Amino acid sequence: MTALATGSNRRSRQRLKAMSTVVRTLGTWVLPWRLVVTPSPEPGSAPLVDWLEEQLGSRPLVGVKKTAPRANNKPVLVLLDADGGVLGYAKVGINPLTQRLVKAETKALGRIAARSIPGLRTPELLASGEWNGSHVLVQGALRPTGDQSWAPEELIPRFAAFAGSAGLATTPLRSSPYLERLRRRLRKHRAYVPGALGAELERVVTAAGDVPLTLGSWHGDWTPWNMGRDGDDLLLWDLERVKSGVPAGFDAVHYTLQSEIVRKGTPPLAAARSLLEQDVTLAASSLQASRRLLARLYLIEIGTRYCVDRQAEAGGALSDLGSWLLPALAGPLREEALHG
Numbered sequence: 252m253t254a255l256a257t258g259s260n261r262r263s264r265q266r267l268k269a270m271s272t273v274v275r276t277l278g279t280w281v282l283p284w285r286l287v288v289t290p291s292p293e294p295g296s297a298p299l300v301d302w303l304e305e306q307l308g309s310r311p312l313v314g315v316k317k318t319a320p321r322a323n324n325k326p327v328l329v330l331l332d333a334d335g336g337v338l339g340y341a342k343v344g345i346n347p348l349t350q351r352l353v354k355a356e357t358k359a360l361g362r363i364a365a366r367s368i369p370g371l372r373t374p375e376l377l378a379s380g381e382w383n384g385s386h387v388l389v390q391g392a393l394r395p396t397g398d399q400s401w402a403p404e405e406l407i408p409r410f411a412a413f414a415g416s417a418g419l420a421t422t423p424l425r426s427s428p429y430l431e432r433l434r435r436r437l438r439k440h441r442a443y444v445p446g447a448l449g450a451e452l453e454r455v456v457t458a459a460g461d462v463p464l465t466l467g468s469w470h471g472d473w474t475p476w477n478m479g480r481d482g483d484d485l486l487l488w489d490l491e492r493v494k495s496g497v498p499a500g501f502d503a504v505h506y507t508l509q510s511e512i513v514r515k516g517t518p519p520l521a522a523a524r525s526l527l528e529q530d531v532t533l534a535a536s537s538l539q540a541s542r543r544l545l546a547r548l549y550l551i552e553i554g555t556r557y558c559v560d561r562q563a564e565a566g567g568a569l570s571d572l573g574s575w576l577l578p579a580l581a582g583p584l585r586e587e588a589l590h591g
């Protein structure tokens with residue numbers, strides 16, 4: 252629990268502290284350690300494991316996934332049966348941001364399952380509700396098996412299927428409802444978002460306002476570490492950021508950039524520059540008239556998210572936009588390149 256709190260904002264740390272954890276060593280035959288997560292010892296408050304037992308019909312053993320510091324850090328609990336088999340995963344909202352994200356994921360699980368996207372499987376929603384003022388989501392476990400590698404030609408149709416799963420609509424960038432919403436977000440959060448980000452957006456609109464922009468859906472954080480493989484099925488979890496009405500192809504660009512930086516170790520500035528200057532291999536589908544416009548809008552979108560989430564305060568990776576994203580966007584903007 253202490254590890255989960257590291258780097259989170261102060262309120263989330265206080266909230267985590269308030270959730271007293273009692274570690275009971277009960278032997279090493281399933282896990283070397285076990286946890287009981289309980290609310291602060293107020294009269295009448297029950298441990299989370301009681302709530303989970305009520306929802307699942309059996310009492311799970313609980314492990315905690317440890318993740319890097321991020322504003323969106325929250326307890327992600329692995330729920331095990333008595334034989335050590337994974338029953339599912341529980342996510343617990345601990346502050347306004349993570350409450351919103353866990354609630355959003357709860358809704359997204361139902362919505363995406365109903366779309367039955369070919370070649371893709373998402374977790375089953377097992378339970379959700381309030382525990383001690385926190386929103387808790389319990390989802391079934393996806394089980395990657397065998398070879399975990401993916402060829403670009405397998406990924407591209409899956410990105411496209413997700414993007415089109417609730418329909419696609421095309422309008423010029425200038426009159427796009429996406430542009431209107433992004434401008435509104437930038438205005439609303441201007442206390443945290445550098446003015447340079449909004450200025451870059453307006454530069455793009457001036458240069459490429461007439462370019463058609465196709466809107467669709469995205470997972471919002473589709474990366475190699477939020478997915479697995481089971482035969483031909485791509486298993487996709489962490490659906491906190493699912494949205495529609497965004498430029499189709501955002502997932503492909505996000506996957507490409509995040510893999511480049513996190514997996515290949517390319518410095519963020521170099522990775523962002525090559526995203527803008529070259530064709531984005533994985534986004535090379537027929538989703539957009541201009542893949543370079545897509546990449547530019549993606550950087551503005553993700554920069555806005557990092558600022559709105561206050562990632563810098565939480566020590567989130569890539570949160571210092573001035574060291575990579577802003578200088579990449581400030582580079583030459585060749586108008587003709589945005590038109591094709």
Ligand SMILES: Nc1ncnc2c1ncn2[C@@H]1O[C@H](COP(=O)(O)OP(=O)(O)O)[C@@H](O)[C@H]1O
Nearest residue numbers: 316318327340374390391392393476477488489
């Ligand atoms: N439904 C699931 N099936 C399989 N693994 C899961 C599932 N939910 C979470 N996990 C595991 O827990 C980790 C953290 O969960 P995730 O939903 O990615 O949370 P976060 O939002 O903190 O990144 C995942 O990377 C994965 O290893």
Ligand SMILES: [Mg+2]
Nearest residue numbers: 476477488489
């Ligand atoms: Mg994740």
